[in-house]
Amino acid sequence: MTSLLAIDKISKSYDGVRALNRISLRVRKGTIKGLIGPNGAGKTTLFHLITGVERPSSGTISFHGKDITSLEPHEIALLGVGRTFQTLQVLGNMTVVENILTGMHTRLKGGFLSSGLWLPWIHKGEKGALQEAKEVLEFLGLLGRWKWLAFQLSFGQQKMLELGRALAMKPKLLLLDEPAAGLTPAEVKRLAEKICRLRDQGITILIVEHHMGMIMDIADEVAVLHNGELIAEGPPDAVKNDPHVIEAYLQGRGVDA
């Protein structure tokens, strides 16, 4: 199996504080990779580096064999990397369906002038996009609220909407930053189901999560970060019983799976 995302010896320090120390990680095509670790382990920093929000101090990141280390966030998105945010970034000034349509930005044709003049291909594109957006909403179970303003949705629904916006890009790689945080157990279950279905559709997923139960259930491989170091990597069962992980994670209390 080929690796879709390859992270090579990446380091990041903030004014001398080392957030990540020579991390190497591979995400294989068509799998779900879980990334766990206590607070402050460097998970979100790693996400920022992959999505181009921040630049690494050293090391390289490549996607599909292409070096993306120094690309801008929107250029990385263009290559097919979708993401959600730890703190919700739903576009509250738009309706639910427009949030999804925003995700299709790169797949629609047209610039400012052709949009303003509403040339025929713009019309055609918008029509098709609306249809497709409704399909995405149906998959997420939000179709009944497609006309709502996004900020009127509940927290769980907003999380779903954010996932939908990333899905609308038709990404090859999906980065999920704590998708289950703040969700009820029932919602987490539904989310896990959806993530598995996305993998079956061929989307590769890298997921940062605190919710151990979900990660251990759905991930094909798990990597554990602690204080900026990669301390374990492998199938969930092996990682769960790794003494380093147990020590780092819960100071011996054991990983509750």
Next chain:
Amino acid sequence: MVVENKNEFRKRDLVYTGGLWLISLILPDPHLPYRREFIKKRDFFYLGTLLLLPLILSDPLVYLMVLAGIYAILALGLSLFLGYAGQISLGHAAFFGIGAYTTAILTTRYGVPTVGAFWASALVAAAFAYLIGKPILKLKGYFLALATLGFGEIFLVIVRESRSLTGGVSGIFGIPWFSVAGFTFDTYLKQYYLIWGVLIGLVLFAKNLVRSKMGRALLAVAASEDAASSVGINVAQVKVRVFVISAAFAGLAGSLFASVISTANPEGFSLGLSVLIVMMVIMGGMGNLYGPIFAAIFLTWLTDMLGGYQEYSLPIYGVILILLLIFFPDGVGTRLNARLIYLISYWGRKRRRERVDL
């Protein structure tokens, strides 16, 4: 004592309901319908009103509407930049001025036909916006406000000092009326139809823009730049382009302004005007195209009313702006329907409560 039933039906409720229905017919509804549907029935109502308005207005009021139309074009352009993309510009009067001076110089010095000068004004304003926008749109919030403010002031200084080009403080006189294919717009009435015709064209353009992927990109940039770039929107590029379009609108407005008042002098393009345009957009509502137009009409009328008390106009604008920001931070026009319905039903409830208490 007999306590009346609060929920009892009264004849007055019929009046409220009828009133609400009428209001909902007329008022612009800035939310989604305008972004999804291109034209609604009430647009024809507005169009009809615009066409027939000069019949009942006296000449000075028609002239006022001509000016209001010009400011409405400015406000419409800024609405895209400020109301949709969420970026502040306190230098828009400069683009207005660039448009006016381009027309003035081209028509009086080089004898370019007014139609040519009209389009050239938009292009020149857009070109300036591109050159300035590239570096300063990397700034955000207050810094952007200050940078654009600085640009506006620099423009004024240049205009005042380069006498050979712009005529200095006294400006340029004798700009011809706008004329197209031998038809000259030489009366207020003709200018009224010219300017509001241009405005309608620009409204259609803006409406198309905001219901397309670019409109969503603008709103996304305003809501969250991180989220916008995470779906592949080039935030920097979108900001520059909407700034350019907004400046082109201002350039068109400036060109029309120059041909209507037939002079161009620096007093018309000062910071006061920039603030006034921003006020129109804030009053009209963020993410709203019709609101700024209504606000432009209202504020132009107010400026005219204050004509005799010019020295008090700045404090009055200041107070209005403060009140707006406290009570209508999203603008008066945003969800105006819902607000008014709430207000009217609140009056109804209050009356009833008072009756019950007695």
